[in-house]
Amino acid sequence: MSSRSTTSNRKQQTGSDSGDWSARPFPIEAHTCKCGIELPINTSWTDKNPGRRFLACANYMKVSHCNYFEWVDPEMCGRSKQIIPGLLKKLNKLEDDMKEEKENQGKMLIQLELYKKKVMRLMVVILALLLFIAMHMILKL
Numbered sequence: 548m549s550s551r552s553t554t555s556n557r558k559q560q561t562g563s564d565s566g567d568w569s570a571r572p573f574p575i576e577a578h579t580c581k582c583g584i585e586l587p588i589n590t591s592w593t594d595k596n597p598g599r600r601f602l603a604c605a606n607y608m609k610v611s612h613c614n615y616f617e618w619v620d621p622e623m624c625g626r627s628k629q630i631i632p633g634l635l636k637k638l639n640k641l642e643d644d645m646k647e648e649k650e651n652q653g654k655m656l657i658q659l660e661l662y663k664k665k666v667m668r669l670m671v672v673i674l675a676l677l678l679f680i681a682m683h684m685i686l687k688l
């Protein structure tokens with residue numbers, strides 16, 4: 548699948564919404580968590596929060612972490628939550644189909660090159676046979 552995330556492929560994270568979004572500056576400034584880790588902007592690809600960006604400690608889902616989690620974007624309307632997952636599934640299918648088609652094209656090009664070599668060998672054999680027949684006919688004269 549294709550990457551449609553700032554830092555990783557369709558990460559699935561959950562968390563609560565916090566902060567005053569109308570006052571949030573964009574682009575988002577770099578943040579570090581209490582663990583001292585610089586926080587990249589991730590993108591949620593869950594059905595509940597498709598395409599919604601968030602900040603979270605890299606150790607968020609591990610035993611030892613500082614519990615830092617913050618949504619960057621406001622929550623989407625219900626209609627967006629209904630439409631986006633379906634569009635993503637269609638996009639993923641098309642990308643998978645394209646990848647498969649490119650692989651098939653590569654295989655066909657390899658086969659074509661093999662057939663070209665076989666045809667060249669056959670042409671050499673045919674030419675040799677024609678020369679043999681021509682020489683044989685000349686010697687019979």
